[in-house]
Amino acid sequence: MIELKNVTRRFGETVAVDNINLTIETGEVCVLVGSSGCGKSTTLRMINRLLSHSDGDILVDGQDITTMNPQKLRLNMGYVIQGTGLFPHWTVARNIAMVPRLLKWPKERIDARVDELMTLLGLDPAIHADKFPQQLSGGQAQRVGVARALAADPNILLMDEPFGAVDAITRENLQLEMLRIQQQVRKTTVFVTHDIDEALRLATRIAVMDQGRIIQHDTPENILRRPASDFVENLVGKQDRGLKLMSLRPVRDLMTAHATPRPPEAGAEGLKEEDNVRLALSVMLWRDLPQLAVINARGEETGFITRDSIIGAGA
Amino acid sequence: MATPGHVSGQALPNRVIPALGLLALALVWLMELGTIQPNRIVPGTGHGLLSAVGWLGAGLVTGALAGAIVLSFLSLRRRYWLLLGVVGLSLALMPLLLDVFALRHLPENAPYARSSIGAGFWCLLFLLSLMLIEILGRLRAGRSLQLMLLVVIATSWLLLLGAEGLESLSLVREFNARPDQFEQALRTHLALAFGAVAISAVVAFLLALKMIRSPGWQRPILGAVSFLQTIPSLAVFGLLIAPLSALSSAFPALQSLGIRGIGWAPAVLALIAYSLLPMVRNTYVAINGVPEHLVDAGRGMGMTERQLFLQVRLPLALPVIIEGVRITTIQAIGLTAVAALIGAGGFGGFIFQGLGEAAMDLVLLGALPTIGLALLADALLTMLAASLRPTPATT
Amino acid sequence: MRVWLPPFLLILLLCGLSLAMPMLEPVFHWMQPDKQSVIYDRDSFLFLLQNHLMLVGISAAVGTVAAVAGGIIATRRSGRDFLPLISQVASIGQTFPPVAVLALAVPVLGFGEAPILVALILYGLLPILRNTLAGIEGINPAVREAGLGMGMSPLQVLVRVELPLAGRVILAGIRTSVTINIATAAIGSTVGARTLGDPVIAGLVNGNTAYVLQGAILIGLLALTADSLFEALERTWERKVSPTATVA
Numbered sequence: 002m003i004e005l006k007n008v009t010r011r012f013g014e015t016v017a018v019d020n021i022n023l024t025i026e027t028g029e030v031c032v033l034v035g036s037s038g039c040g041k042s043t044t045l046r047m048i049n050r051l052l053s054h055s056d057g058d059i060l061v062d063g064q065d066i067t068t069m070n071p072q073k074l075r076l077n078m079g080y081v082i083q084g085t086g087l088f089p090h091w092t093v094a095r096n097i098a099m100v101p102r103l104l105k106w107p108k109e110r111i112d113a114r115v116d117e118l119m120t121l122l123g124l125d126p127a128i129h130a131d132k133f134p135q136q137l138s139g140g141q142a143q144r145v146g147v148a149r150a151l152a153a154d155p156n157i158l159l160m161d162e163p164f165g166a167v168d169a170i171t172r173e174n175l176q177l178e179m180l181r182i183q184q185q186v187r188k189t190t191v192f193v194t195h196d197i198d199e200a201l202r203l204a205t206r207i208a209v210m211d212q213g214r215i216i217q218h219d220t221p222e223n224i225l226r227r228p229a230s231d232f233v234e235n236l237v238g239k240q241d242r243g244l245k246l247m248s249l250r251p252v253r254d255l256m257t258a259h260a261t262p263r264p265p266e267a268g269a270e271g272l273k274e275e276d277n278v279r280l281a282l283s284v285m286l287w288r289d290l291p292q293l294a295v296i297n298a299r300g301e302e303t304g305f306i307t308r309d310s311i312i313g314a315g316a
Numbered sequence: 317m318a319t320p321g322h323v324s325g326q327a328l329p330n331r332v333i334p335a336l337g338l339l340a341l342a343l344v345w346l347m348e349l350g351t352i353q354p355n356r357i358v359p360g361t362g363h364g365l366l367s368a369v370g371w372l373g374a375g376l377v378t379g380a381l382a383g384a385i386v387l388s389f390l391s392l393r394r395r396y397w398l399l400l401g402v403v404g405l406s407l408a409l410m411p412l413l414l415d416v417f418a419l420r421h422l423p424e425n426a427p428y429a430r431s432s433i434g435a436g437f438w439c440l441l442f443l444l445s446l447m448l449i450e451i452l453g454r455l456r457a458g459r460s461l462q463l464m465l466l467v468v469i470a471t472s473w474l475l476l477l478g479a480e481g482l483e484s485l486s487l488v489r490e491f492n493a494r495p496d497q498f499e500q501a502l503r504t505h506l507a508l509a510f511g512a513v514a515i516s517a518v519v520a521f522l523l524a525l526k527m528i529r530s531p532g533w534q535r536p537i538l539g540a541v542s543f544l545q546t547i548p549s550l551a552v553f554g555l556l557i558a559p560l561s562a563l564s565s566a567f568p569a570l571q572s573l574g575i576r577g578i579g580w581a582p583a584v585l586a587l588i589a590y591s592l593l594p595m596v597r598n599t600y601v602a603i604n605g606v607p608e609h610l611v612d613a614g615r616g617m618g619m620t621e622r623q624l625f626l627q628v629r630l631p632l633a634l635p636v637i638i639e640g641v642r643i644t645t646i647q648a649i650g651l652t653a654v655a656a657l658i659g660a661g662g663f664g665g666f667i668f669q670g671l672g673e674a675a676m677d678l679v680l681l682g683a684l685p686t687i688g689l690a691l692l693a694d695a696l697l698t699m700l701a702a703s704l705r706p707t708p709a710t711t
Numbered sequence: 712m713r714v715w716l717p718p719f720l721l722i723l724l725l726c727g728l729s730l731a732m733p734m735l736e737p738v739f740h741w742m743q744p745d746k747q748s749v750i751y752d753r754d755s756f757l758f759l760l761q762n763h764l765m766l767v768g769i770s771a772a773v774g775t776v777a778a779v780a781g782g783i784i785a786t787r788r789s790g791r792d793f794l795p796l797i798s799q800v801a802s803i804g805q806t807f808p809p810v811a812v813l814a815l816a817v818p819v820l821g822f823g824e825a826p827i828l829v830a831l832i833l834y835g836l837l838p839i840l841r842n843t844l845a846g847i848e849g850i851n852p853a854v855r856e857a858g859l860g861m862g863m864s865p866l867q868v869l870v871r872v873e874l875p876l877a878g879r880v881i882l883a884g885i886r887t888s889v890t891i892n893i894a895t896a897a898i899g900s901t902v903g904a905r906t907l908g909d910p911v912i913a914g915l916v917n918g919n920t921a922y923v924l925q926g927a928i929l930i931g932l933l934a935l936t937a938d939s940l941f942e943a944l945e946r947t948w949e950r951k952v953s954p955t956a957t958v959a
Contacts, residue, residue, distance in 0.1 A: 046616075049616055051615060051616055072618045072619070072620050073618070075616060075617060075618035076618035077618075078616075079617075080617050082612065082613055082616070083609075084609060086612065086613025086614075086616075087613075088610060088632075089610075089632070090631045099614075099617060100617055103617075103618055103619065103623070149617070150617070159616070331793075332792050332796055335793075438819075446800065449799050449800070449803075450795070453796065453799065454795075543935075546934050546935060546938045547930075547935070548893055548897050548931070549894050550894065550897040550927070551894075551897065551911075551926075551927040551928070551934070552927075552931075553911075553927075554914070554923040554924065554926060554930075555924070555931065557920055557923055557924075558742070558924055561920065646805075646806050646808070649808060650808025651808075653810045654810050657898075657901070657911075658915065667810065667811075667814045668901055671817065671901050671902055674822075676817065676818035679814045679815075679818060680814075680815070680818065682814065683810075683811040683815050684811075686808055686810070686811045687811045690806050690807065690808055690811075691806055691807075694806045
């Protein structure tokens with residue numbers, strides 16, 4: 002758990018972060034969102050003491066971070082930054098092994114861990130371990146960045162616009178990847194972005210920041226349904242909120258389940274249970290179908306979802 | 317920025333080789349290939365290509381050049397490899413021309429008679445080297461191929477020059493007259509140049525660190541070292557004489573150490589002063605130029621400042637620092653030659669003695685090894701920098 | 712125009728000292744009481760300064776014209792074939808020590824002013840050529856394309872876009888070239904050119920420290936003057952021609 006209590010950061014005369022209070026529960030993904038210069042990165046960098054805070058207290062698992070050795074503190078926090086920050090003079094494997102080596106793990110353990118992480122992130126160790134960062138695509142490099150942050154199994158993950166420098170398609174893949182990994186590892190994550198869609202997709206809770214203050218701290222659904230101010234309302238987009246809410250809701254919620262799962266009809270295309278409702282509606286509109294089958298992870302058809310049920314449920 | 321001649325095409329006609337080839341043909345026929353001198357000082361009689369090496373030799377030279385020109389127009393796939401063969405072989409066998417020349421023209425029973433190299437030979441050597449550079453560039457030759465070629469050509473030259481026929485070559489005569497002095501000059505030259513570079517590397521590293529720790533020092537330090545660099549070498553050597561000789565006459569103990577107004581002491585001091593600018597600038601730029609986000613990433617993941625410096629900043633800066641060492645070393649090798657004017661020894665001694673005696677071959681005996689040393693240092697340090705850059709070029 | 716003050720003062724000092732050196736005789740006498748002649752008098756210092764300047768000036772002018780022209784040709788479409796070779800030669804050539812180049816010019820051209828001039832021109836060409844190539848190649852291609860795309864002729868793009876943008880880098884190359892050539896011309900005394908190196912060489916040969924000092928001081932001053940002139944020129948260029956030159 003990370004707690005920020007009345008935290009302020011001043012740069013000379015200007016106040017970058019203005020008396021904020023924020024609690025990030027263990028295992029949740031807290032996304033700090035706002036336009037550039039709103040203080041979100043500053044807030045993140047105060048948590049691992051890359052910046053010191055001018056006033057207030059920051060506690061990690063109840064302990065005041067100013068009483069801790071900054072290196073020790075950081076070794077227990079994965080850190081991913083925009084443009085990866087991979088060291089160009091080290092191979093992929095050496096980059097991932099960075100923190101375990103700093104912690105002086107035995108070599109076999111490091112090697113095993115590097116393999117494990119590369120596999121977790123969908124990189125083949127045999128192909129990529131000995132490459133240099135420049136030889137990777139943007140998406141691959143960013144995966145290595147995440148693997149490096151996870152290497153020593155830290156309790157906390159700090160991510161500063163990690164997917165800001167990759168193209169839209171790669172970004173979406175990385176976001177899905179991150180959701181998958183987060184389900185497995187459950188790290189307490191602080192994630193900074195200026196992209197509200199990314200925030201809505203990844204966050205357990207979102208903290209909207211503006212001019213150094215936290216305007217609203219709530220779940221994605223509540224941010225959409227009950228924006229605290231005009232600022233938040235504009236940020237989430239006044240008019241397509243309906244669709245955004247749909248994209249937060251899994252198909253599972255609105256489907257009509259069969260009594261028992263059955264094998265899917267041959268050739269029929271179905272949705273996955275965890276696909277979102279917005280996608281379901283889009284597929285039905287495009288293919289002009291009143292309903293679609295829903296398939297579970299084992300490939301069995303577990304039910305169906307209808308156009309009417311989606312429209313009827315509303316936003 | 318792909319240019320057509322570069323990417324798609326090994327098969328496109330090349331205009332550079334024919335241009336160089338035609339120039340070489342013209343110069344080698346118009347200028348003197350060599351001269352025969354009755355003794356060391358008396359000016360000799362020059363011989364053009366035909367007179368020097370006869371129809372067969374002239375035919376071979378012309379044939380090789382014409383062949384290269386024709387080859388570069390043909391659209392063969394292995395064209396550049398063929399060209400490499402022709403030009404490389406020509407370069408390797410060039411001393412044979414001198415050999416034949418000496419055999420044909422050197423009078424018998426004239427122990428002081430000597431043959432010397434003429435402008436035509438130098439032009440041919442120069443233009444063939446340019447062709448070789450061009451061909452290697454088009455082949456995108458790797459370091460190993462370049463090195464191998466260099467070794468083959470150098471070995472061939474050494475073997476041919478060491479062979480019987482070329483004893484009469486004035487350059488060889490000058491060398492044979494003073495092998496010990498030559499060795500001594502080589503040793504002094506290397507000691508002065510590398511000693512100065514080593515000392516200045518340490519000083520420059522400390523200065524660069526100082527500039528990084530306290531940015532207020534940046535302007536005064538850079539100002540001082542670039543001031544030193546601006547003053548011409550001859551002036552620095554001259555200006556050091558008075559204070560150093562005053563110092564050594566005030567403290568006779570210094571004299572016994574060899575510290576006097578002239579000699580190695582002012583030479584080393586001046587060389588260090590000159591070496592500081594490229595060293596300090598490159599070291600500073602290199603260490604300071606390590607992208608801040610990388611340092612930040614390292615720090616954010618828990619590296620201590622010491623680890624950051626040793627594991628991130630220094631390795632990333634090293635190629636640029638070595639580049640500074642390379643510039644400095646080349647410069648120091650050249651300036652050491654000037655230092656001979658104040659009695660520091662080295663190859664400059666031959667140059668200035670030769671100029672004083674109007675003995676051009678002695679000048680060459682000093683100038684050619686100086687150039688050779690500079691080129692060698694350049695090649696070695698370039699390779700070192702390349703090998704320290706572990707990241708292959710971005711694809 | 713405060714940037715022009717230091718070069719102006721240095722020029723005054725240089726000329727003044729060249730004229731007034733004989734007046735400093737008592738000072739040099741005090742330094743070297745045992746020598747009869749303490750002021751170099753084979754030529755006047757002003758003459759040596761003139762000659763030194765002339766050598767450097769001619770070589771800089773010829774070198775600049777040749778190198779910039781060569782750099783422009785090699786970066787045009789028609790001359791692109793020659794670009795790799797020319798840039799290689801420009802960088803390899805700079806590893807040749809200037810003294811050695813000077814020494815090599817003598818066997819071919821003989822003693823006197825001619826070999827020096829040729830050596831200075833050839834050697835001085837290289838840094839200018841290298842910087843011209845770097846300056847022009849360093850221009851963002853988008854800028855060039857924008858010029859062409861908006862209807863400029865290639866000549867207009869060269870004169871109005873490329874040269875102004877690369878000018879600062881070319882100027883830096885000329886500065887390097889002149890700095891090196893002032894030093895090389897001084898050493899040129901050893902091959903028979905009459906420059907400010909003469910008193911130094913004469914002093915070294917005769918063991919007359921006063922001569923050495925006089926030559927060395929004037930050479931040093933000349934170099935500083937030239938350097939501060941270029942400094943002022945670069946500052947002015949920065950302010951007037953391309954305040955925010957976007958050369959990579």
